[in-house]
Amino acid sequence: MDKLQQVIDRFNLNVLTIEDVPQSFSSAVYQIKLMDHRTVYIKIPYSKAKLEREYTVLERLRDELSVPQVLDYWEGNEDVTGALLLAAINGVPATGRVDAELSYDIGVQHAKLHAIIPNDQDFNSAVSNVYSQWSEFIQKQFYSFAADVKEVIEPRLFEQSLQHFERHLKLLPSPDGPCFIHMDFRPGNILVYENQVAGIIDFESVRIGATEMDFTKINRDIFMKYPGTMEAYQRGYESIRPLIDLQEVLPFFRFTDAFNAIGWCKRRGIEKHRNFLQENLAYLSAFFMKVQ
Structure with a gap:
């Protein structure tokens, strides 16, 4: 039986229409319009760990942040890793385009996430919890992609990357935490309505760690594209x-993000993600031209 149909049957849904949700890279996500015209989402993560992590975090944060409400949860079977039924x-x-007003509110909401102090149950x-071995966690992430990156980039650029990583990892400030970090805090996971943040989604990669890694993708996708947004974000965050x-x-984290993204493209399919691969290769090459 089709996996999605199994989930629909399990949740006892009367479905009118089904649409794939694009730009979901670690789960299969579907927008479901029900016969009563309500809209819900089915999320089928690619692993049990992601399923359990997201369910745990959504339940933990539901009274602290605007996150999707979990309407139902299925632990899965031998065919399906499990699924979440989420309210829209x-x-x-x-x-x-992101302006200063929206960037300010993104800063507010991001800070609210980081301000939640993990308790003993968390x-x-x-x-x-990767906070207690923060440097080791950064290293593990970086080197987990290194074998993939090595097959894609020039040997000299690869060696430069390893040397730069080891040298500058030691120069990072003391970690800011422990706190919940989203790990994929990018525009696609920030929902807006009338130029304000309506909600934050996709918590399957969350860790208890240090904040500094959590600014990487909004820097890449917002701050570096739209002048004035970093300053507005900072004001919101610091409120x-x-x-x-x-x-x-x-x-440092923009560099590691580009390096890791190249490895990610190799794993997920170079042809499918060629534009993203080329973007990060160009950044890495230009980066070392500047630091020389």
Whole structure:
């Protein structure tokens, strides 16, 4: 039986229409319009760990942040990893132009996530605590992609990358945490309505860690594209909690993000993700031209 149909049957849904949700890279996500004209979402993560992590975090954060409400949860069977049935949030991904007003609110909402202090139960949940081995976690992430990257880029650029990583990892400031970090905080996972943040989605990669890694993708996709947004974001963020010195950490994490993204493209299919691959290759090459 088709996996999606199994999930629909399990949740006992009367379906009118089904649409794939694009830009979902670690789960299969479907927008479901029901016969009573309500809209819900089915999310089928690619692994049990992602399923359990997202369910745990959504239940934990539901009274603290605007996150999708879990309407139903299925642990799965031998064919399906499991699934979440999620209520819709009235908003659209922030993938268009971002102005200072919206960037300010993104800063507010991001800080609210980081301001949630993990408790004893959180440290014993499905959410991994990587804060206590923060440098080791960054290393593990980087080197997990290195074998893939090595097959794609020139040997000299690869060696430069390894040397730069090891040298600058030691120069990072003391980690800011422990707190919940989204790990994929990008425009596609920030829903907006009337130029305000309506909700934050996709918590399957969440960790208990340090904040500095969590600014990487909004730097790449918002700050570097739209002038004035970093300053507005900082004002919003600092209205909730202190912000680390972004200029001290963003160059390093932008570099590691580009390196890791190249490895990710190799794993997921170069032809399918060629544009993203070329974008990160160009950034990495230009980066080392500047630091020489």
